[in-house]
Amino acid sequence: MKLKEIRDLSGKELEARKRELKEELFRLRLQQASGQLEKPAELRNIRREVARIQTILSERRMKEAAAQTQTV
Numbered sequence: 001m002k003l004k005e006i007r008d009l010s011g012k013e014l015e016a017r018k019r020e021l022k023e024e025l026f027r028l029r030l031q032q033a034s035g036q037l038e039k040p041a042e043l044r045n046i047r048r049e050v051a052r053i054q055t056i057l058s059e060r061r062m063k064e065a066a067a068q069t070q071t072v
Contacts, residue, residue: 018053021046
């Protein structure tokens, strides 16, 4: 998923996507431990996408916090 596509998602959608990716990452790690992982690069790609999502969520939380402190 591209960064622009991630930014277009709502907070709930981002949380759901993050949960899905973490589950997929778990399954891939199990495959890697058992020696059945066909695409090792997929682990890296998923970890990076999770990091992108976490970054976007963090940015949004910081903006909300800043907006709340300005209105107080």
